[in-house]
Amino acid sequence: MTITITAFERSPDGGRGLARDTRVRWALEEVGQPYEVRLVSFRAMKEPAHLALHPFGQIPTYEEGDLALFETGAIVFHIAQRHAGLLPDDANARARAITWMFAAVNTVEPPILELGTARLLEGDKPWHDERLPLVEDRVRNRLKQLSARLGNADWLDGAFSAGDLMMVSVLLRLKSSGILDEYPNLAAYLARGETRPTYKRAFAAQLAVNTGRPPTG
Amino acid sequence: MTITITAFERSPDGGRGLARDTRVRWALEEVGQPYEVRLVSFRAMKEPAHLALHPFGQIPTYEEGDLALFETGAIVFHIAQRHAGLLPDDANARARAITWMFAAVNTVEPPILELGTARLLEGDKPWHDERLPLVEDRVRNRLKQLSARLGNADWLDGAFSAGDLMMVSVLLRLKSSGILDEYPNLAAYLARGETRPTYKRAFAAQLAVNTGRPPTG
Numbered sequence: 001m002t003i004t005i006t007a008f009e010r011s012p013d014g015g016r017g018l019a020r021d022t023r024v025r026w027a028l029e030e031v032g033q034p035y036e037v038r039l040v041s042f043r044a045m046k047e048p049a050h051l052a053l054h055p056f057g058q059i060p061t062y063e064e065g066d067l068a069l070f071e072t073g074a075i076v077f078h079i080a081q082r083h084a085g086l087l088p089d090d091a092n093a094r095a096r097a098i099t100w101m102f103a104a105v106n107t108v109e110p111p112i113l114e115l116g117t118a119r120l121l122e123g124d125k126p127w128h129d130e131r132l133p134l135v136e137d138r139v140r141n142r143l144k145q146l147s148a149r150l151g152n153a154d155w156l157d158g159a160f161s162a163g164d165l166m167m168v169s170v171l172l173r174l175k176s177s178g179i180l181d182e183y184p185n186l187a188a189y190l191a192r193g194e195t196r197p198t199y200k201r202a203f204a205a206q207l208a209v210n211t212g213r214p215p216t217g
Numbered sequence: 218m219t220i221t222i223t224a225f226e227r228s229p230d231g232g233r234g235l236a237r238d239t240r241v242r243w244a245l246e247e248v249g250q251p252y253e254v255r256l257v258s259f260r261a262m263k264e265p266a267h268l269a270l271h272p273f274g275q276i277p278t279y280e281e282g283d284l285a286l287f288e289t290g291a292i293v294f295h296i297a298q299r300h301a302g303l304l305p306d307d308a309n310a311r312a313r314a315i316t317w318m319f320a321a322v323n324t325v326e327p328p329i330l331e332l333g334t335a336r337l338l339e340g341d342k343p344w345h346d347e348r349l350p351l352v353e354d355r356v357r358n359r360l361k362q363l364s365a366r367l368g369n370a371d372w373l374d375g376a377f378s379a380g381d382l383m384m385v386s387v388l389l390r391l392k393s394s395g396i397l398d399e400y401p402n403l404a405a406y407l408a409r410g411e412t413r414p415t416y417k418r419a420f421a422a423q424l425a426v427n428t429g430r431p432p433t434g
Contacts, residue, residue: 055320055362071319071323071324074318092284098291101291103288106288106289106326117355125344127348146273148268
């Protein structure tokens with residue numbers, strides 16, 4: 001059955017890989033599943049046809065036969081459940097890898113999203129300059145704890161898993177802020193994710209949409 | 218095997234049920250599994266023994282034999298996977314229920330957490346009064362979409378699932394704000410969750426910790 005995902009017709013980040021379809025593309029590359037992409041405009045995302053697929057009017061969505069899913073974490077989890085390569089076979093190790101998926105989206109990502117909001121939606125507000133350091137410190141608080149847990153390991157719990165895929169994707173949002181450089185083991189962890197051939201293919205595919213040029217290599 | 222979870226020795230909300238152990242207690246009540254609780258102080262949460270269980274120094278954690286988990290969403294998912302009652306048997310329906318679990322914690326909860334942060338951590342800042350309506354509107358944006366999807370249904374996708382358990386738990390954080398009353402079907406959805414005997418037992422159990430009186434009935 002064909003897998004079809006949706007992505008921005010034109011991503012707000014211009015193809016830096018921060019749109020959430022990159023996470024799903026990466027998961028599909030990890031498990032070696034081909035997929036098709038349907039591009040949607042900002043206008044179409046708020047129309048009934050897309051809202052039927054995604055109640056919050058966002059991308060990505062995932063369609064496969066009569067199954068339709070939204071929400072990146074759930075889509076990545078679904079891919080990881082159905083295909084080998086993203087979750088360990090041992091039941092306890094599998095539960096721990098899933099734990100990192102939830103930790104990425106519910107513990108580490110919220111302060112990072114708040115930092116993005118402070119910059120993008122409140123950048124012109126009179127409180128911006130005074131408030132930004134508070135928000136950055138909330139991000140640092142989480143990074144410090146994550147850095148302590150990761151230590152010298154390559155990945156969060158044994159081999160690379162869907163938990164690492166989600167955590168690396170969340171940390172990618174901080175790349176331009178410079179904050180990650182304060183935690184060298186997290187910067188190295190991010191770089192380790194980015195150099196996976198699977199990530200590179202996912203990144204190239206989303207970039208091609210935004211530049212209008214097909215991926216090379 | 219005995220299930221042991223951790224909870225606050227004294228919850229910051231004084232027992233209003235907003236501490237995340239309530240979500241795990243509720244899930245265990247739904248599937249009919251007994252559990253033990255180990256209470257931890259704020260000080261102990263930041264010490265090595267607890268950080269080994271929970272790298273972000275929070276509650277709840279979950280221990281069962283040689284399995285140790287943290288992160289509420291992951292714990293609820295683990296309980297739902299291992300015991301009948303919180304996820305449908307049909308594979309597609311199951312994937313959709315899991316989608317709502319992730320939507321609760323990654324799409325609906327972040328702006329609600331931001332609202333909590335604005336009130337609790339920035340309530341004394343000079344920008345608080347002017348900024349609060351912006352943050353509230355971001356919450357409304359999500360609630361409006363959630364309300365449109367729920368419509369007249371009792372639950373988000375067929376029978377009550379772990380997705381509803383997580384979504385109701387997230388919405389509970391808004392109870393004192395009055396915002397939920399602007400969306401009568403969401404207020405009714407929340408009330409539907411709160412009147413489940415399983416929720417009532419979970420709520421009573423966490424309240425008893427905070428009042429020092431054992432639950433009655």
